[in-house]
Amino acid sequence: MRLPILTSFATTAALLVSACGSSPATGQAADPAPVSSRCNAAPAQFAVGRNADAALENEARTRAGAKAVRVLRPNQVVTMEFNAxxxxxxxxxxxxxxRVSCG
Incomplete structure (x- = not known):
């Protein structure tokens, strides 16, 4: 009674594992390299001394090539993980x- 259930389970597991290991067909190009969105704070230094508002945040983020921007206020609790x-x-x-920095 148990043998058919185990065989069915083993067959299903093998099919699932083999589906995960597929590769592109011969002649197809691999996915292109991802575009870097790594932050570079140097172009955003213009913001030092200016009041932070939505327009400044957006311009600084764009100039820095960053995906995201956050404003760090005095005594604000923030996460310390680095995000390039x-x-x-x-x-x-x-x-x-x-101060303008990446991370």
Missing amino acids: ERLNLTVDDAGRVT
Whole structure:
């Protein structure tokens, strides 16, 4: 009684595993290399001394080539994980950018 169930299970598992290992057909090009969205803070340094608002955040993010931007306010709790695609704008109590960095 158990043998047909185990055989069926083994066959299903083998089919699932083999489906995961497929490769492109001969003659097809592999996926192109992904476009880098790594942040470069240097072009966004223009923001230092300016008030952080949505327009400034967007322009700084675009110039830095970052996918995301976050504004870091004084005494704000933030995550410390590094994200090479994120631009950080550190602001003072008045909302003026004091530092531009990636991560």
